[in-house]
Amino acid sequence: MPCSLLANTTTHEYFLDNGLKLIVKQDHRSPVVIQQIWYKVGSMDEVNGKTGVAHALEHMMFKGTVKVPAGEFSRRIAAAGGVENAFTGTDYTAYFQQLHKQHLPMAMELESDRMRNLVLTEEEFSKEIQVVMEERRLRTDDQAHSLLFEKMMATAFQTHPYRRPIIGWMNDLEQMRVSDHQEWYDKWYAPSNAVLVIVGDVKPAEVLAFAQKYYGNIKPSSVPDLAERNPQTEPPQVGIKRLWVKAPAELPYLLMGYKVPTLKDSQNDWEPYALEILEGVLDGNASARLNKTLVRETHMAVSAGAGYNAIARGPGMFYLDATPSQGKTIEELEQSIRLEIDKIIQSGITEQELSRVKAQVIASHVYQLDSISAQAMQIGRLESAGFSQQDEAVILEKIKAVETEQVREVAKKYLTDDVLTVAVLDPQPLDKNSPANKSINLRH
Incomplete structure (x- = not known):
């Protein structure tokens, strides 16, 4: 039984x-x-x-x-x-x-x-x-x-x-x-x-x-x-990696990825929670740093964002991406992003920013309860990564306990060139007869 x-x-x-x-x-x-x-x-x-x-x-x-x-x-x-x-x-x-x-x-x-x-x-x-x-x-x-x-x-x-x-x-x-x-x-x-x-x-x-x-x-x-299960262990990265990709597109695009840890022990880890807050400080709404500075104030980018997923079986990546504004170069855009990261490493984040991101996390959790699909997805994602659905409450409390100095610490420790990969899209002329314009039913 x-x-x-x-x-x-x-x-x-x-x-x-x-x-x-x-x-x-x-x-x-x-x-x-x-x-x-x-x-x-x-x-x-x-x-x-x-x-x-x-x-x-x-x-x-x-x-x-x-x-x-x-x-x-x-x-x-x-x-x-x-x-x-x-x-x-x-x-x-x-x-x-x-x-x-x-x-x-x-x-x-x-x-x-x-x-x-x-x-x-x-x-x-x-x-x-x-x-x-x-x-x-x-x-x-x-x-x-x-x-x-x-x-x-x-x-x-x-x-x-x-x-x-x-x-x-x-x-x-x-x-x-x-x-x-x-x-x-x-x-x-x-x-x-x-x-x-x-x-x-x-x-x-x-x-x-x-x-x-x-x-x-x-x-x-x-x-x-x-x-x-023993997938191949990733050896330490020992320096920045760069690549350029040529593809049909209207605008250039910058993607930066830093190797960072994912959650392994929901009760005792703290760095993944601080990285979640860091993502929210950089991205999330109009007052987030990347949007506020790069898009609205300096007009360096038409869009800019950050991404991080703490729940995974394998190693993590912290992503920063942006599309430069007309007349701005990829090199200028990368330097602007680096400047925003350096501000956090040098001066940290404010209590106001920390409170805003925590409020967003709590609100997202509440909104999730409105959907049975979202509730099931959260359970499945945790269980599939080796956690228990009971860890959801622990994770929420741990994020709420993150302090400003911890966010600065993870930025300083992990957002470094030694673990960075920079990918640049070099836009090529668009082909009006591209297969991308075709339609096909991809549903099962």
């Missing part, structure tokens, strides 16, 4: 005998429920020569089982008035359906069926891999900013699998075989490597009974735990 690990007024956790973790969160404001199944496997688990297989299999998961023919899964969900799709990341692959609560058993029956009963055929694969390759062309090869980001990651990371694109290298997609999908599916799609997240107008006991009925009879299989 499954064992309940946590039971509060809204969230319950269970483990089924086959290793599947079930998390149920109640939200009774409307008669709607979302089911998300998160597999703890993504592009970082791939090997050279077979990049893109995690995402390509995500497409194939909609191609049918013995009991449910190709297209029938989506048809049934749509007939029930629901929506469904899937997404692949570096650290996970996830599938979801959102629909009226009365149809949850049907959704669970469909999702559990394709966990181990997927039928992979050469016919369906040969058609779908062409869709994946076209998706790569449209969303990366023909999108200058996406292409720059891809090439920057391949330069910034020397050995870690984060250097490879989620969608895969085109040559790997061209060489991919249906047997690669079968091998990936057999290895990673198992109850013990999945987290089932149910959020909405439900009763935990009923959801548990449904999970036992539909998922409980799936045979367990051995999958390496996250802690047992």
Whole structure:
């Protein structure tokens, strides 16, 4: 019998005998429920020569089982008035359906069926891999900013699998075989490597009974735990890296990435929380430093921003990006950004800035509670990265406890040239007949 690990007024956790973790969160404001199944496997688990297989299999998961023919899964969900799709990341692959609560058993029956009963055929694969390759062309090869980001990651990371694109290298997609999908599916799609997240107008006991009925009879299989997987360790960077990418675009673009830590211990780490605050000081709204100084005051840039994600299985990157204003050069823009960073390193941030960013974090957390989808996403992201959904409250409190001096410390420690990669988009004339102007249905 499954064992309940946590039971509060809204969230319950269970483990089924086959290793599947079930998390149920109640939200009774409307008669709607979302089911998300998160597999703890993504592009970082791939090997050279077979990049893109995690995402390509995500497409194939909609191609049918013995009991449910190709297209029938989506048809049934749509007939029930629901929506469904899937997404692949570096650290996970996830599938979801959102629909009226009365149809949850049907959704669970469909999702559990394709966990181990997927039928992979050469016919369906040969058609779908062409869709994946076209998706790569449209969303990366023909999108200058996406292409720059891809090439920057391949330069910034020397050995870690984060250097490879989620969608895969085109040559790997061209060489991919249906047997690669079968091998990936057999290895990673198992109850013990999945987290089932149910959020909405439900009763935990009923959801548990449904999970036992539909998922409980799936045979367990051995999958390496996250802690047992050993992706190549990234060697220390020992100096600035620079690259220039030529691609059709209207304007040049600057992307700077610093290697920084991600969260490993939610209770005892502090640097990732300070980096989250630093991101908010630099970006987030009109009063953030990059927008205020570079866009509104000096008119050095038409846009400028920062990005950082503390929740990841692998190493982190702190991003700064900007598009120069007419008459301004990339070199001038980079120096202006460096000046803003140096101001923080030398003088720190103000208590007013710190309070503003903390208020934004709290507001974002509150707004998230308005959406069952956002609630489920937060749970799934934490669980897939090796954390517990219970860490969400800890993370929020730790961010609220960050002090101004800690923000200055992480800026001084990590925003240095030794761990910096600078990527510049050199705009080329736009081709009006570019394939980017074509349309194709990339939905599964």
